[in-house]
Amino acid sequence: MTIKNVVVAGGSGNLGNAVVKELLKAGYKVTVFAREDSTSTFPSEVSVRKVVYGSVESLKPALEGQDAVVSTLATVAVGGQNPLIDAAVEAGVKRFIPSEFGINTRIVEGTAIGQLLQGKIKTVDYLEEKTKANPGFTWTGVSSGLFFDWGLAYGSIGFNKSTKTATIYDSGNEVVQASNLGFIGRAVAAILANEDKTANKYLSIGSPNFSQNEVLAIVERETGEKWEVQRASTADEGKIGLEKLSKGDYSAFRNLLRERIFKDGAGLSAKGDNSANGMLGLQEESLEDTIKAWLRS
Ligand SMILES: NC(=O)c1ccc[n+]([C@@H]2O[C@H](COP(=O)([O-])OP(=O)(O)OC[C@H]3O[C@@H](n4cnc5c(N)ncnc54)[C@H](OP(=O)(O)O)[C@@H]3O)[C@@H](O)[C@H]2O)c1
Structure with a gap:
């Protein structure tokens, strides 16, 4: 049936x-x-x-x-x-x-x-x-990986269109499932x-899969402006995540997730x-x- x-x-x-x-x-x-x-x-x-x-x-x-x-x-x-x-x-x-x-x-x-x-x-x-x-x-x-369209608005992709700022992890080249x-x-x-x-x-x-650098290139081209980029490391995110987890703080998920998906060579x-x-x-x-x-x- x-x-x-x-x-x-x-x-x-x-x-x-x-x-x-x-x-x-x-x-x-x-x-x-x-x-x-x-x-x-x-x-x-x-x-x-x-x-x-x-x-x-x-x-x-x-x-x-x-x-x-x-x-x-x-x-x-x-x-x-x-x-x-x-x-x-x-x-x-x-x-x-x-x-x-x-x-x-x-x-x-x-x-x-x-x-x-x-x-x-x-x-x-x-x-x-x-x-x-x-x-x-x-x-x-x-x-399904990250919710991409929802995540752009919610902030989980790392971009803020009101302030034209972005947080990019590691090289920003890793292709992420979304x-x-x-x-x-x-x-x-x-x-x-x-x-x-x-x-x-x-x-x-997953579709569209993305790298943070691809997203940066598109937002800068479309807005005609340079966005302010803050560089961050997935190793630090991992450490913060473990520290939070050891204290029973479940907001560790966000840090551990960033480490997992944005890490150079993650291949996910x-x-x-x-x-x-x-x-x-x-x-x-x-x-x-x-x-x-x-x-x-
Ligand atoms: N990949 C990603 O980036 C991403 C992001 C967010 C979520 N997710 C995952 O996607 C799935 C759906 O998430 P979502 O954000 O779409 O869900 P959501 O909007 O937070 O909630 C879905 C519905 O669940 C019901 N609900 C809320 N609290 C509940 C409770 N305590 N007990 C039973 N039902 C409850 C509500 O329906 P009613 O009020 O009508 O009962 C609510 O509209 C989850 O597995 C989540 O982990 C993935």
Whole structure:
């Protein structure tokens, strides 16, 4: 049976909103799950179900007749996805896409940043277990790298258009895995459309991947001005991250992330064999057009 009815848990969020839009465009029938006290609003084509994420009894009836669940739940909630998985299995849902959508969490076990990603890592471990016990149930994990268009505005790419300043790590030449939100939404739609090829796989996608120096060249060309560049080292970010981690300060994540992705020679971009872009038939996003749209916004 082809996947038609799709639940997006947390569909009101930064990523969820884009996933809902792309699933609707691709012709899926979308139901969004929201918490009881959520005040989020949704497009009129979407059905909304209020649920309690910690309760299989609340979730199971809301999942009856659904083919797939895409979880785009907030970072704080990723460690609590097991009841949603249990209810999906009980309701006969065929595919579960957990709230991953960042760095590849299957290759960070034993590292400092891996300690902060246990919620995501254990969720995928749990999905693997559930799949073995329930052959009709499948999962797909998606590593998208940094949210690129969202990150330009939010500051995680290192550029500030109001002050025309940038923080560039190491040489700035490292190519970093990243994805625009709409691109991730299209990847999710393509995963569900390619059910067999994507079953029980952890996939990395990314577009536009970028280097900080490429972004700098584009913003300076487009604004016609030199931006003030502060140089920083990923080794320092790593040290700060470890120091914070030793004190139980979880803001260590940002420092450890910068060390991991911007470090010269990190080699983590989603290209060639490291990328499912081609297998999913995804059209690449333009780095230049994305930056121009951000500068205009
Ligand atoms: N790669 C990147 O650069 C990057 C950046 C940010 C996030 N991420 C990852 O992407 C995924 C989605 O993140 P996001 O920023 O899109 O999420 P978000 O906007 O922070 O939250 C998504 C939705 O989750 C629900 N939610 C919020 N707090 C919750 C809680 N305590 N318990 C249950 N549900 C809660 C809310 O929906 P309702 O109010 O409607 O219930 C919210 O709209 C996460 O896995 C996150 O780690 C990646």
